[in-house]
Amino acid sequence: QVRLKESGPGLVKPSETLSLTCVVSGYSISSGYYWGWIRQPPGKGLEWIASSYHSGSPLYNPSLNSRATISLDTSKNQFSLKLSSVTAADTAVYYCARAPGDSSGLTDAFDIWGQGTTVTVSS
Amino acid sequence: EIVMTQSPATLSVSPGERATLSCRASQSVSSNLAWYQQKPGQAPRLLIYGASTRATGIPARFSGSGSGTEFTLTISSLQSEDFALYYCQQYNNWPPLTFGGGTKVEIK
Numbered sequence: 001q002v003r004l005k006e007s008g009p010g011l012v013k014p015s016e017t018l019s020l021t022c023v024v025s026g027y028s029i030s031s032g033y034y035w036g037w038i039r040q041p042p043g044k045g046l047e048w049i050a051s052s053y054h055s056g057s058p059l060y061n062p063s064l065n066s067r068a069t070i071s072l073d074t075s076k077n078q079f080s081l082k083l084s085s086v087t088a089a090d091t092a093v094y095y096c097a098r099a100p101g102d103s104s105g106l107t108d109a110f111d112i113w114g115q116g117t118t119v120t121v122s123s
Numbered sequence: 124e125i126v127m128t129q130s131p132a133t134l135s136v137s138p139g140e141r142a143t144l145s146c147r148a149s150q151s152v153s154s155n156l157a158w159y160q161q162k163p164g165q166a167p168r169l170l171i172y173g174a175s176t177r178a179t180g181i182p183a184r185f186s187g188s189g190s191g192t193e194f195t196l197t198i199s200s201l202q203s204e205d206f207a208l209y210y211c212q213q214y215n216n217w218p219p220l221t222f223g224g225g226t227k228v229e230i231k
Contacts, residue, residue, distance in 0.1 A: 045222055045223070045225050046222040048217075048218075048220040048222070059217065061218060061219040061220075062124075062218065062219060063219065095166055095167075097166075105217075106214045106217065108157075108172050108173070108214065109157030109159075109169055109172040110159075110169060111169050111178065113166040113167060113168070
């Protein structure tokens with residue numbers, strides 16, 4: 001059974017960098033699929049942040065103005081998100097998820113999600 | 124960026140009745156459209172992909188239809204566990220991947 005689990009600090013100060021990790025069990029991230037991050041501000045909808053294929057270039061939401069960096073660590077079977085220069089607007093539940101795809105692109109929707117981790121940006 | 128618009132924002136339905144949720148894309152997404160269900164405090168769960176294919180383990184009362192810019196999620200006979208938030212998402216043209224604003228299905 002494939003499982004994803006997010007971890008990271010629950011509180012980040014404004015202007016600092018938010019760092020999250022998603023540990024994957026039951027499937028090797030180097031075997032395929034896109035691995036990504038989605039967030040949900042309190043009481044609001046879902047926003048895609050970034051996704052990466054194990055052998056391709058990451059893709060990002062332009063709305064984040066190049067503040068996001070996603071990276072895959074195949075040796076640890078996990079992937080991470082860094083979001084720089086955070087503000088209160090980055091307060092959200094952050095989910096990691098996988099989506100089918102290949103080197104040409106996504107072929108389907110996010111089929112497995114982590115439980116989510118809450119990040120609050122506050123001094 | 125493809126904008127996804129869901130309607131209505133809230134749908135009040137009695138248990139056992141049919142619920143019809145709509146999702147419109149600002150440009151064609153072919154059949155590359157998914158529906159998710161989200162309950163309070165939980166992660167979204169994939170219900171439908173490819174506009175009309177049920178994900179593994181999803182009951183047959185959930186069905187999806189449409190292509191291009193107009194899509195519908197139908198729940199044929201609402202059960203108590205179906206009262207939740209529902210989101211559509213396109214994966215035809217990205218980045219960015221985009222979600223609709225959601226429809227809340229509540230008990231009438």
